[in-house]
Amino acid sequence: MKKMKNLLLGACLMMTSSASATDFQPAEIKQKMASVADWQMQNMDNIPVKFKRHRQLRSWVNGAFFVGMVKWAELAETDKYYTWLKSVGEQNKWQLGDRKYHADDHVVGQMYIALSDHYKDPTMLEGTQQRLDFILNNQSESGLKWGTKSAHERWAWCDALFMAPPTWAAMSAATGDPKYREFMVREYKAATDFLYDEDEDLYFRDSSFFKKREKSGEKIFWSRGNGWVFAGLPLIMEQLPKDSEDYKYFAQIYNKMAVKLLSLQAEEGYWPMSLLAGHSYKTPETSGTAFFVYGFAWGVNQGLLDREQYMPAIKKGWSCLLEKVHDDGMLGYVQPIGAAPGEAWADKTIAYGPGAFLAAGCEVYKLIQTDTK
Known part of the structure; x- marks a missing residue:
């Protein structure tokens, strides 16, 4: 049985593309992003049956993909990605998920706000604004301890800090109203005070x-x-x-995390599923790795991180990701839906992984463009 598993794994790996110097040419980066985006667009229903409720186009699984897809749509030399995203918004009637307070149901709002700006159509963000206004007018008094009935009404788990806060920040930027940003900063600080480990400069998933x-x-x-x-x-x-001052607050967290994460990258280019226990988790994992590559590349592009110090990690991480893209555009080794370190497989993916890959690719493309000018 073990021999058979190894043969199957080898077959899957043979299907993947290997990284080379050409993968760091701007045209090659864009070609790879197009391949991943196109595959995922055609396979939005590939979520396992046990998670079928996440197949909704408003779900966090898909919403996280749309975050990367918006960045790719802006970079791509075709309108087809914007057109597709707009069709998704129309299918959703520009509404968030059904759970009023749950951060996971707010992530799709990031796409709506971005499209509203692109198409100059304020009606696209109205549903999101109405939901955020409801929350402001009916603020939860829940604690942050995990396992309580109302914990999901606030940002009590670290995933939430991707799902909701950018939506709130973008709403303030779009409307010019600071109340959304002020709420976001206050709630983010509460979550960070609760979940951030100052000794390790990392976040616990939740209080459990x-x-x-x-x-x-x-x-x-x-x-x-x-x-x-x-x-x-x-x-x-x-x-x-x-x-x-708000920017400085977030930049301080960002820089501390960047230093720590730089020290935790595996020699092969990926980040282990349990960041401090890489020796126990030898399987590559592409969703976390893609998010870290995105964050590093963005920081270098913004002048927040030293290019010479972080560029080797970015290139090594990007090369690792490319090796996990199948010839048809499927990104493998995406850990399934979960809440803790686990397993990943060469032949399994799910939409948030490609979303992270697209976000990373867009920032890597900008870096390489700088190098080739």
Whole structure:
């Protein structure tokens, strides 16, 4: 049985593309992003049956893909991606998910607000604005301890810091009304005070992990969980004035996390699923890795990170990601829906992984463009 599994794994790996110097040419980067975007567009229903409720185009699984897709649509030399995203918004009637307070149901709003700006159509963001106004007028008094009935009414788990805060920040930028940003900053600080480990400069997934440890004794810091946070920070900061105190607050978290994450990359280019226990998790994982590559490349492009220091990690991480893209455009080794370190497979993917890949690719493309000018 073990021999058969190894043969199957080898067959899957043979289907993937290998990275080379040409993969760092602008045209090659764009070609690879188009391949991944096109495959995922054609396979939006490939979510396992047990997670079928996430097949809704308003779900967080798909909403996270749309975040990367919007960035790719802006870069691509065709309108087809914007047209497709607009059709998704129309199918959704420009509404968020059904759960009023749940951060996961707010992530799709990032796409609506971006399309509203692109098409100069304010009606596209009205549903999102109405939901955020409802929350402002009916603020939850829930605590942040995980496991309580109302914990999901606030940002009590680190994934939420990607899903909701950028939507709130973008709404303030779109409307000129600071109330959305002010709420976002206050709630983000509450979540960070609760979940951020100052000794490790990483986020616990939720309070149930405070005392959990790996078998070898390390604290458990989930790769994709911290990827959600690290990728969410640029999405927030892009919506803030760079000279504002709010920007400085988020930049401070971002820079601390960047230093820590740089030290945790595996030699092969990926980040282990349990960040402090890489020796226990040898399987590559592409969603967390893509989020970290995106965050690093964005930081270099913005002048927040030193290019010489971070470029090797970016290139190594991007090369690792490219190796996991199948010839048909499917991104493999995306850890399934979960809340902790686990497993990933060469022949399995899910939409948030390609979304992270597209976001990373867009920033890597900008870096390489600078190199080739």
